[in-house]
Amino acid sequence: MTQSPQSNPENAPLRSIHTSNFPQILNHFGISLVVSTYQAGKLIALRADGNVINTHFRVFNKPMGLAGDQNRLAIGTNSQILQLKNVPAVAAKIEPQGKHDACYLLRSCQVTGDIDIHEMAWANDELWFVNTRFSCLCTLDPEYSFVPRWRPKFVTAYSPEDRCHLNGLGMVDNQPKYVTALGTTDILNGWREKKANGGVLIDVETQELITQGLSMPHSPRWYNGHLWVLESGNGSLAKVDRNTGKLETIATLPGFTRGIDFCGKLAFIGLSQVRETVVFSGIPLTERLTERTCGVWVINIETGETLAFLKFEDAVQEIFAVQILQGIRFPEIIDWDEQLIASSYVLPDQALAEVPTHQKQIISEKPKKSKKGFG
Numbered sequence: 001m002t003q004s005p006q007s008n009p010e011n012a013p014l015r016s017i018h019t020s021n022f023p024q025i026l027n028h029f030g031i032s033l034v035v036s037t038y039q040a041g042k043l044i045a046l047r048a049d050g051n052v053i054n055t056h057f058r059v060f061n062k063p064m065g066l067a068g069d070q071n072r073l074a075i076g077t078n079s080q081i082l083q084l085k086n087v088p089a090v091a092a093k094i095e096p097q098g099k100h101d102a103c104y105l106l107r108s109c110q111v112t113g114d115i116d117i118h119e120m121a122w123a124n125d126e127l128w129f130v131n132t133r134f135s136c137l138c139t140l141d142p143e144y145s146f147v148p149r150w151r152p153k154f155v156t157a158y159s160p161e162d163r164c165h166l167n168g169l170g171m172v173d174n175q176p177k178y179v180t181a182l183g184t185t186d187i188l189n190g191w192r193e194k195k196a197n198g199g200v201l202i203d204v205e206t207q208e209l210i211t212q213g214l215s216m217p218h219s220p221r222w223y224n225g226h227l228w229v230l231e232s233g234n235g236s237l238a239k240v241d242r243n244t245g246k247l248e249t250i251a252t253l254p255g256f257t258r259g260i261d262f263c264g265k266l267a268f269i270g271l272s273q274v275r276e277t278v279v280f281s282g283i284p285l286t287e288r289l290t291e292r293t294c295g296v297w298v299i300n301i302e303t304g305e306t307l308a309f310l311k312f313e314d315a316v317q318e319i320f321a322v323q324i325l326q327g328i329r330f331p332e333i334i335d336w337d338e339q340l341i342a343s344s345y346v347l348p349d350q351a352l353a354e355v356p357t358h359q360k361q362i363i364s365e366k367p368k369k370s371k372k373g374f375g
Contacts, residue, residue, distance in 0.1 A: 013315035014042075016055055016295070022308040023048035025298060029263050032325045034073065034333070035270060035296060036063040036259075039318035043075065046296065046310065047330045053310055058335045065120035065129055066321040070328055073104045074127055076117030081129065081140065083108045084333070090344045094332050102331040105344060113145045116162065119169040119219065119321065121176070128176050130169050133160045137169065137176055137204070150176065153207045154184045161188040168229075170220035176204045178220035180229065184209070196283045201229055201240060211245035215284055218258045224301070230257040230269065233283035235292075237269060237299060251304035255293040256285055259322035266307065267299045270319030296322060 026032060026048040033046040043063050045056040065076035073084040084104040091103035115138075118130035128149070131138045136151035136158060148158055155163050168180035183191030183198040191198060199214030215233025222228075227240040231247070235257050238247045255271030262268070273292045274285070285292065295311035296319070312319075325331060334340055347355070 014040075014055070014057055014312075015314065016053075016310055016312045016316075018053045018310035019308040020051070022053055022298065022310055023051055025266070025308055026053075026329070030327055030329060031263060032328050032331055033261075033268060033296065034066060034068060034321075034323045034325060034331075035319055036060075036066055036075070036321045037316050037318055038062045038064050038320055040316045042316070043333060043335075044316075045331055045333055049330070054330075055310075056333070058333050060335060064320045065117050066323040067120040067122050067127060068104075068323045068325060069122075070102070070326060072122075073323075073333070074120055074122075076120055076129055079112060079114045081110050081112055081117065081120075081127070082106060083110075083127075085346065086328075086331075087344060087346055090334075090340065091332060100330050100332045102325070102328045104331060104333045106334060106336075106341060107346075110140055110142070111145065112140075115146060115160075118167040121169055121171045123171065123174050123176065128169065128171075130166055130179070132166055133162050134158050135161075135163045135166050135181075137166075137179065150204060152179075152181065152184070152202060154186055156186055163187060163190055165191045168218045168220045170222055170227075172222045177222065178202065178210075178227065179204055180214075180217040180220050182216055184212075196233060199231075199233070201227075201245075209245075210242060211240055211247060214247075216256075219260045221260060221262065223262045228260070228267075228301075230260055232257050233285055235271075235285045235289070237267060237301075237304075250301060251299050251306070253293075253297055253299075253306075254289060255295070255297075256318075259319055261322050261324040262301070263324055263326075265300055265302055267301050268322050268324060269297045269299060270322045271295050271297055272318040274318065294319060 035044045043058045043060050047054045060077050062078040063075050067074040071086050075082045085107045086102045087105045091100040094100050116132040118132045120129040135155045136148045138146040141147045163186050165182035170178035179202050185191050197213050199217040200212050201210045215231050217229050218232045219230045236249050236252045238249045256274040259270030271293050273294045294317050298308040
């Protein structure tokens with residue numbers, strides 16, 4: 001595989017390189033990727049632009065969990081959850097005109113407080129998210145910072161103590177089904193003592209510990225008839241037998257694996273360098289590799305083979321979430337462009353019908369709901 005520089009290197013600390021086939025893969029499936037890096041404070045859109053990957057950076061305050069599709073994008077930040085909508089009429093206005101096929105524009109923001117939001121997912125129109133600081137799964141209500149909906153049976157109270165480092169969320173049939181945690185402890189930061197091998201994968205419905213003894217697990221997913229998990233402390237992707245809890249390692253990668261999405265036979269996996277801190281010391285990955293990589297790796301889930309990768313350099317050192325945008329090739333994501341937000345409007349269909357034709361170029365109907373849900 002040959003490597004190519006990314007297409008907008010004007011900010012040298014944000015530069016990256018990628019294999020020459022990465023753009024071809026995105027074009028083949030008609031997709032783009034959104035990646036969050038809380039360490040660098042950026043949301044990154046990976047978009048095929050000819051024979052290179054265009055890495056488009058937007059600034060957010062500690063972005064972590066993501067949930068998105070053709071019509072919407074939710075971002076968990078330091079103390080807020082932002083919800084953006086794809087407004088096609090705005091995409092048509094962005095220079096160069098005709099380049100962008102989507103524009104995710106901020107529509108709402110809810111203040112949650114600093115709850116260390118981790119993974120997020122939609123259950124139809126209801127957004128679920130992992131509240132790591134309070135060790136629970138939550139949803140939103142405008143009256144409250146968050147609404148606790150579920151917590152592991154070994155956690156006895158809602159307390160901002162990060163008792164087990166609940167982090168990953170997997171959906172089945174549009175409902176929360178699997179979570180990961182770094183321990184089964186019930187005290188302040190209790191998981192830290194055995195972080196190297198104290199991780200668990202839990203069935204939300206039954207509270208059953210499907211498997212134990214994992215090294216810093218993240219990102220449980222049900223895909224193509226299999227249960228997948230990233231054993232981050234080993235830098236690996238594994239399948240889990242739901243009946244026996246046995247792990248089958250599919251691929252071992254050169255970084256801390258965290259954040260995954262699937263398309264066809266491919267897994268797009270986030271890799272982090274992980275810093276030499278108390279949190280990451282003493283895990284198998286740091287003992288196996290003295291030099292670790294940050295980027296997005298493309299893995300064949302049937303063979304474990306690495307097919308492509310994009311590697312970040314310098315400023316971007318840690319990845320949290322990787323989200324595929326199905327059917328979107330070149331999206332724009334608006335952070336705090338006040339002028340664009342002030343001049344863009346979304347109206348109900350009935351009202352839109354009464355807008356003069358010559359003004360409809362700045363006004364859009366509400367995007368239709370995607371037939372594809374989150375999983």
